[in-house]
Amino acid sequence: MTLGQPRDPHEDRSGAQHVPPQPGGRRYEHLYLHVPFCARRCSYCDFAIAVRRDVPWHQFAQAVSRECEIRRVGECSGMLRTVYLGGGTPSRLGADGVAATLHALRDHVAWTDDAEVTLEANPEDISADVVARWRAAGVNRLSIGIQSFDDLVLSWMHRVHDAAGAATAVREARRGGMVDFSLDLIFATPDRLARDWAADLERAIALEPAHISLYGLTVEPQTPLGRWHARGQEQEAPEERYEREFLLAHETLRAAGYEHYEVSNFARPGHRARHNSAYWRGVPYLGLGPSAHGFDGRTRRWNRDAFTAWERALGTLTDPIGGEEMLTSENQLAEQVYLGLRTVDGLAVSTVEVAHVDAWRRAGWVEVVDDAGGARLVCTPHGWLRLDSLAADLTAFRSRS
Structure with a gap:
């Protein structure tokens, strides 16, 4: 699950x-x-x-x-x-x-x-x-x-x-x-x-x-x-x-x-x-406080976990950063797919991707919605129960395309 x-x-x-x-x-x-x-x-x-x-x-x-x-x-x-x-x-x-x-x-x-x-x-x-x-x-x-x-x-x-x-x-x-x-x-x-x-x-x-x-x-x-x-x-x-x-x-x-x-x-x-x-939506945000994560659209950083360690660093005028990492192009692709499928707004998909997920549609896991902006893939509740595997499959398909 x-x-x-x-x-x-x-x-x-x-x-x-x-x-x-x-x-x-x-x-x-x-x-x-x-x-x-x-x-x-x-x-x-x-x-x-x-x-x-x-x-x-x-x-x-x-x-x-x-x-x-x-x-x-x-x-x-x-x-x-x-x-x-x-x-x-x-x-x-x-x-x-x-x-x-x-x-x-x-x-x-x-x-x-x-x-x-x-x-x-x-x-x-x-x-x-x-x-x-x-x-x-x-x-x-x-x-x-x-x-x-x-x-x-x-x-x-x-x-x-x-x-x-x-x-x-x-x-x-x-x-x-x-x-x-x-x-x-x-x-x-x-x-x-x-x-x-x-x-x-x-x-x-x-x-x-x-x-x-x-x-x-x-x-x-x-x-x-x-x-x-x-x-x-x-x-x-x-x-x-x-x-x-x-x-x-x-x-x-x-x-x-x-x-x-x-x-x-x-x-x-x-x-x-x-x-x-x-x-x-993958929008950048600031994260403050112990263990907080922040994201600038490409790089994610996080603070030291423990309250005492976070406060001690600040007491010495030191950035309480615990770590930082940059999303690779593969990471960005995976997040785009995963986040897109999380909400009813869905994920924009191409004609070839619509064909790829046709078995999902027939199983009742997704719906393909056509509007002025093109086709969008929207998970049903049954699809949300399979979100990780669906996102991983579509990410792998996109990376090969």
Whole structure:
């Protein structure tokens, strides 16, 4: 299967070659800031996080400002159209910490009046007062990590909130004036949990979010789940149920008025995630914060993973870069195909490529759409379940053509 657990949208899939830093740059319109702090590590999580009881938000905001100075963010950025605080759990910064962090960014770079400014938040951090203060600081979109409305599943995931708290968080977000928010859910949990996926979908729909993201659970080695699996204490959901739950989500959410516009994402009309959509179009973006990746259209760089190592480098006025690599022409081709097939916008294809994928069309995995711009190849939900193999096949065909 190809959908996997929640991943950073800026995670590298290319296997690209390492190259020395490149001179020059471009005017970025999208910025990702990784906020590493969490109350605890979830059972499935292999992200770069820092578990802290007391979050050092003053230090974090100061370090963000230093990274902007050292990397001359103001000189390489235009007016930002999207700003995304991901993690980790950015809501752990609290009202004051989010305000201080956004203020630190604004000291170096400006964004448009209609910029999408997203904050990832966990339910236990949300109250009407805090949300109102986030809004006053500039946040206009929340991505809320619900994951499930089943208390047993939430406990197994090591989540802090319970099902009642999830629903309360959405109500509090609305009371605080937040209109645009997304809910995250995870599907394909182990059979023994007897999770009612259909009920979770219905409860999410009942909260009337503008956007819903769904991620299939996968086992990553360096996680609690990975260790349970290695010891034989836990089993992955069978592929048949993974596929069944994905397709059920597609049908249920479409019937409720959501557009399935990307393999893992559903939106009400006009509410596609603008920041993540930039990733899927291959648009350059800045990445700040520990472990954050950035992309200039050809070269991908990433920062040191650990919060302490990232902060220590900045304290000595050193670029906290962890590595850098340039996409080869082969990498660029692979990414163009893979990203194109991820969304309902599809991938422009030639007449000979249409002939090549005819067996896929007959199998119900893709549709060929003809419009004024030519033919486009669009995956169906059944095709998205085979995304990796379809993209690899078409990439290989293009490379030979």
